[in-house]
Amino acid sequence: MATLTIKGVHKRFGPVEVLKGIDIEARDGEFIALVGPSGCGKSTLLAMIAGLESVTSGQIFIDERLVNAVAPKDRDIAMVFQSYALYPTMTARQNITFGMESRGVPRKDQDEQVARVAGLLQIEPLLGRKPGQLSGGQRQRVAMGRALVRNPKLFLFDEPLSNLDAKLRVDMRAEIKKLHQRVGKTTIYVTHDQVEAMTLASRIAVMHQGSVQQFDIPKRVYAHPANMFVAGFMGSPSMNFLDGRLAARDGGALCVEIPLANGAVAALPLARPPASAPADGRVVLGIRPEHLYRYDAELKAKKPALARLTAPVELVEPTGAETVANLRIGDREVVGRFDPDGAPELGEQLDLGIDMTPACLFDPGSQKLIPDAA
Amino acid sequence: MTLAIAIPAGQAEARNAWWRHVSSRTAIYAFLTLFALLYLLPLFVVIANSFRPLPEITRYGLIWWPQHLRLGAWAEAWSSTCVAGTCAGVQRNFYNSLLMTVPATVISTLLGALNGYILSKWRFRGSEVLFACMTLGVFMPPQIALLPWAYILGTLSLTNSVAGLILIHVVQGISFATLFCRNYYVAIPDDLIKAARIDGAGFWRIFHRIILPLSPPILIVTVIWQFTGIWNDYIIGMAFTSGREQPITAVLVALATAGQQAAPFDVASSAVLIAALPPLLIYFIGGKYFVRGLTQGAIK
Numbered sequence: 001m002a003t004l005t006i007k008g009v010h011k012r013f014g015p016v017e018v019l020k021g022i023d024i025e026a027r028d029g030e031f032i033a034l035v036g037p038s039g040c041g042k043s044t045l046l047a048m049i050a051g052l053e054s055v056t057s058g059q060i061f062i063d064e065r066l067v068n069a070v071a072p073k074d075r076d077i078a079m080v081f082q083s084y085a086l087y088p089t090m091t092a093r094q095n096i097t098f099g100m101e102s103r104g105v106p107r108k109d110q111d112e113q114v115a116r117v118a119g120l121l122q123i124e125p126l127l128g129r130k131p132g133q134l135s136g137g138q139r140q141r142v143a144m145g146r147a148l149v150r151n152p153k154l155f156l157f158d159e160p161l162s163n164l165d166a167k168l169r170v171d172m173r174a175e176i177k178k179l180h181q182r183v184g185k186t187t188i189y190v191t192h193d194q195v196e197a198m199t200l201a202s203r204i205a206v207m208h209q210g211s212v213q214q215f216d217i218p219k220r221v222y223a224h225p226a227n228m229f230v231a232g233f234m235g236s237p238s239m240n241f242l243d244g245r246l247a248a249r250d251g252g253a254l255c256v257e258i259p260l261a262n263g264a265v266a267a268l269p270l271a272r273p274p275a276s277a278p279a280d281g282r283v284v285l286g287i288r289p290e291h292l293y294r295y296d297a298e299l300k301a302k303k304p305a306l307a308r309l310t311a312p313v314e315l316v317e318p319t320g321a322e323t324v325a326n327l328r329i330g331d332r333e334v335v336g337r338f339d340p341d342g343a344p345e346l347g348e349q350l351d352l353g354i355d356m357t358p359a360c361l362f363d364p365g366s367q368k369l370i371p372d373a374a
Numbered sequence: 375m376t377l378a379i380a381i382p383a384g385q386a387e388a389r390n391a392w393w394r395h396v397s398s399r400t401a402i403y404a405f406l407t408l409f410a411l412l413y414l415l416p417l418f419v420v421i422a423n424s425f426r427p428l429p430e431i432t433r434y435g436l437i438w439w440p441q442h443l444r445l446g447a448w449a450e451a452w453s454s455t456c457v458a459g460t461c462a463g464v465q466r467n468f469y470n471s472l473l474m475t476v477p478a479t480v481i482s483t484l485l486g487a488l489n490g491y492i493l494s495k496w497r498f499r500g501s502e503v504l505f506a507c508m509t510l511g512v513f514m515p516p517q518i519a520l521l522p523w524a525y526i527l528g529t530l531s532l533t534n535s536v537a538g539l540i541l542i543h544v545v546q547g548i549s550f551a552t553l554f555c556r557n558y559y560v561a562i563p564d565d566l567i568k569a570a571r572i573d574g575a576g577f578w579r580i581f582h583r584i585i586l587p588l589s590p591p592i593l594i595v596t597v598i599w600q601f602t603g604i605w606n607d608y609i610i611g612m613a614f615t616s617g618r619e620q621p622i623t624a625v626l627v628a629l630a631t632a633g634q635q636a637a638p639f640d641v642a643s644s645a646v647l648i649a650a651l652p653p654l655l656i657y658f659i660g661g662k663y664f665v666r667g668l669t670q671g672a673i674k
Contacts, residue, residue: 085565089587099573
């Protein structure tokens with residue numbers, strides 16, 4: 001059993017408060033991703049879990065045991081660093097056995113453990129080489145081997161894939177996921193890449209400016225972001241935000257009125273009524289790029305909540321699998337992901353369909369999500 | 375020497391370009407050779423004079439081609455010339471220098487490495503201030519410390535001894551050694567230390583297994599710097615030792631100003647060369663590593 005509980009943790013460096021009250025827990029075997037932009041405090045939090053940084057206030061429990069004052073080597077954790085942090089003058093094998101040597105593990109046991117881990121990560125042929133003779137991906141695997149061999153309660157990853165090139169990153173991501181499925185250890189994974197967080201984690205903690213904005217399963221973080229920061233951070237290209245106003249149409253159905261360029265107003269009917277509305281009725285409508293379509297009747301039949309309006313196309317970026325297009329609605333530029341067949345063309349006045357079912361409403365003042373009426 | 379010039383259109387132009395190139399090369403080499411000769415001339419004079427019989431030197435002057443060769447001056451300088459009260463040559467002083475320089479170099483380098491390790495990897499409150507104070511020693515002329523050292527050596531009863539000289543050179547060498555090592559170790563990623571701490575390594579284990587194996591470039595630089603600096607030092611040896619305890623550099627002065635008779639230039643030249651040999655040797659063997667160490671980074 002290896003659980004992690006972080007209660008009310010604050011961290012201060014002199015006058016600067018870097019972590020402002022963090023409450024997270026990881027259950028046994030979970031893969032938790034700490035995701036957020038640079039400077040949000042995620043690496044500091046990881047360092048505090050590892051014991052490399054002290055806790056200003058609050059408590060950290062590993063397996064119900066308070067570890068605030070426990071040294072890193074006694075916390076039964078293992079860490080994989082962004083820079084791999086392999087000891088450059090030692091071979092891969094010596095890198096892996098360094099920890100065991102420090103603890104006085106007998107030579108025979110050391111060899112057994114190395115063989116087990118090398119088999120798991122397929123690094124047997126690399127054991128005799130020094131880090132300088134290994135490629136980035138190989139170094140990363142040796143670093144993971146060094147962590148695995150400790151058989152720790154908790155795995156800590158600090159942006160391990162950031163130093164790899166794009167293709168290798170995708171491959172290693174899959175390997176980490178497979179490794180977690182095989183080994184099943186509780187893992188805390190820090191990254192600034194929201195795709196990594198979405199694909200790897202069982203739960204994501206989105207952090208911003210020292211506090212956790214949302215801590216939930218990937219699906220809910222993506223579809224029901226707690227606030228505009230989470231909504232804008234998760235998903236690429238980012239969610240589109242349109243300022244509008246709630247209004248009732250005949251029949252009592254609520255819609256969002258978006259001002260268009262020529263003074264006209266587009267009324268987009270909401271799929272579900274919101275639980276509350278701001279006093280002045282001003283809201284921010286959030287629509288993800290993949291929920292923009294070229295309007296046609298067949299689509300409307302399948303998606304009854306499809307709203308319709310016209311928008312000029314200002315930029316077209318074909319990526320092969322899809323075409324990303326920038327459209328103008330009112331004074332805002334809106335990004336959409338379209339099927340490459342029948343994609344919008346530059347300069348076209350696109351007959352745009354917006355699927356309002358997954359659309360989100362945010363309060364412009366607090367930036368928080370306005371939930372649906374129960 | 376490759377002639378890397380563009381090929382111009384006409385024949386005359388080509389010839390002009392080639393001529394310009396050759397003449398500029400010649401000018402550069404002539405200039406460099408002239409200054410090399412100027413720089414090396416004193417060395418040539420000393421080497422020549424160490425092989426010339428004294429009557430010839432007195433007759434023809436110091437700067438002259440050797441007409442007769444005599445090897446005896448070297449043996450005299452080593453074992454029989456009269457200097458500083460005894461007539462046993464400079465060998466005793468040579469050994470004093472060696473006895474002073476080797477331990478002082480080793481101790482100050484090791485202490486510098488340890489200091490550099492602590493100041494760069496185990497920063498604590500006030501560590502930057504401490505580093506600044508240590509670095510001050512680099513800029514301090516040794517003359518400033520003469521009186522304080524005289525007092526300290528007197529209190530410790532280390533005056534006129536090689537041990538006293540070792541103490542002075544170690545303390546004064548720590549500044550340089552710490553500066554070099556600390557700036558080198560700063561380039562070692564902190565993640566390595568973090569990984570080692572998680573692996574269970576403590577202060578000494580990290581120093582011994584991770585930092586020291588990465589140190590050869592800067593250790594060589596420090597050793598070479600310290601060795602040549604301590605060996606060539608004159609003022610500390612002159613001020614705090616006398617006679618038989620003096621290092622060879624201090625004794626050379628006595629040789630050159632022998633007093634009543636004509637200064638024994640042949641023996642003096644030999645003594646100078648004997649004194650210069652160790653640093654020269656270090657330079658020839660280690661010079662390449664010195665430059666490499668200064669320009670190399672710690673980790674790729």
